[in-house]
Amino acid sequence: MDAGILIYRIAKPRLRSLACRVMNSSSPDWTAVRAQFPMLRQVQEDGHPLLYFDSAASSQKPQAVIDALTRYYEHDNANVHRGLYELSARATMQYEDSRRRVAHFIAAGESEVIFTRGTTESINLVAHAWSGKNLRPGDVILLTELEHHSNLVPWQLAAERHGATLRFVPVLGEDGSLDEAAVPELLSDEVKLFAFPHISNSLGTITPAPEWCALARQRGIATLVDAAQSVGHIPVDVKSLGCDFLAFSGHKICGPTGIGVLYGRAEILASLPPWHGGGEMIESVHYGHSTYREAPARFEAGTPPIAGAIGLAAACNYLSALGMEAIATRDDILTTRLVDTLNRIDGVRAIGPSGKRGALSSFVMDGVHPHDLVTFASGRGLALRGGHHCTQPLMRKLKLPGTARASLYFYNTEEEIDRLGEILTDTRRYFA
Amino acid sequence: MNPLDELYQQVILEHARRPQNHGPQPVPPAYRAEGVNPSCGDEIAVWVTFAPDGTIQKVSFDGQGCAISQSAASVMTLKAAGLNPDAARGLITDFHDIVTGSTEVDFDHFGEMAAFSGVRQFPQRVKCAMLGWRALEQALLQRNPAA
16 A cells, blocks of 8 residues: 555544544634644745735635545546546535535535636626527616626626626615615616625625515526625525525635536526536537536536535535534624724725625725835734725725725634734734 | 844834825826735825936825834835936835845945845835835836837
């Protein structure tokens, strides 16, 4: 037996028992949970420990997910759905098991989960396949002014292709609140689709998604929820949300990059034409025409991100074992501390909702541009995002020259937030 | 000096706090060009006026941005005034070398421009440093498209 396999066999039970110890109680031991993320042990060249506050851009990965990827590439790698040999059958089984696992994670049916490259591709799929079938000149797509570029630009392109126009639910101010009272009127006859973020990536606003989806459905308007910042942070159940489409990315919820999900309600997926053409999405191909398979295969042309799907399923298992309610509570406690810390620093102003919000806070510092702030903080090991956060129109509307953003996840600690406060105090002193 | 202090030298912070030649000029006679940094959304406008003999009379700029982009534009307005367009283009190349190159920077020759050599250790900030300088390049092209 070679040494690698020996180590693997010995290491596996130990990992499993650690996982049980960490996860079996109702409230996880967050110190032990954090220890499962190898990246978070990193120390910079200059001796500063990594203070990772950019999880809204991409989360770190637990050992369980890293191991699932390694295991797949070391033991099970083959193309799916085509080889008749045992290995290919095994890879196919794991890929489809992953789909079932991910579907279960958001309470969807397994044929309602389409694997994509990420949230952006998921939204583009709808903006092409759904729009091609449903948009006519004069139709309206309703969005919000909070939109990330990835839930705005695909609709601009679709509107241009089909002669439709865009309208927006107005944002009311720096607290990130939306003009919710205007929504019933904005959902007028010409509106064919309402797409909005579940949680705003730059301000943290939580939208009333179930109410909006219900209202839209009463009027025959399709809904798409950009759940890039909500799945993995709060429990998400597509049936109780009542949306037609929901999009999210694997890498923001402890999974690998290059994998994402489009949930589509079964009835609506059945009505849509393909988007990308290629292998695997077809039933029968002739030189002149082809026929296509049912969803989800119809929307997965070519070799899919197999390892990505397996890694995402491992991430869903990991999060479920911690418990989504426990994660949401942990997020809330840390976020409250983060916002309080920011507001206590002289010359710093936290931006976004005063009450409940996503696990992030944008902020501005008097006299210090976000880029300078982020560069200085980086010199102390602190990873922040600075700029427009892919929400340029929103920043313009709020008259902000960009913001700095601290975003977190369950693996961050109270001590890290206190350290963030000290570094930002130093930053102000350095530049002001 | 640690990399941060090298990036944010006092000269740079001073120019960022009190930028020189800040503000618009009437168009015409001035030529106006804009620079945009897509990674942060920072926008800068640069105005250039020329003397009858074709040399640059005055460069000014306006816009919001980080300490690096604002101070680099401020230093640029001082250095470019009085040059002919070819010399100004040479200066743009020199400045690009200072913020991206690997050869030693001649501090005596370049004066305040040399303070930006600290940007070399922060490749993601090169666009900030070049923002105003690229706009100057565009303004020169507007006056003499063939050059």
